[in-house]
Amino acid sequence: MSRPRLRVVAVLGGVPILGQAPRRLSDMPHDPAQRGCIPVYRDGEPNHCPGCGRTHWHIGRLTAECAFCATALPLEHVHV
DSSP states (O other), rough: OOOOOOOEEEEETTTEEEEESSSSGSSSSSOGGGGOOOOOOTTSSOOOOOOOOOOEEEESEEEETTTOOOOEETTTTTTO
């Protein structure tokens, strides 16, 4: 019997997490279409990081990243 092939499925704090990526949407532990609130970075108002509560951000073209804990949020005005 062959073992399942593991690959990097996430990176937490610079440490790669090995595992098997879901093959189908039904294999995922949750339904992304049914997720609730999605935090976004809103330009022109104070944005507190959901990870650490601070307000210093590095702003890119698609995302804003917290300068302290590296939590990334999508920009509100970006539609991909």
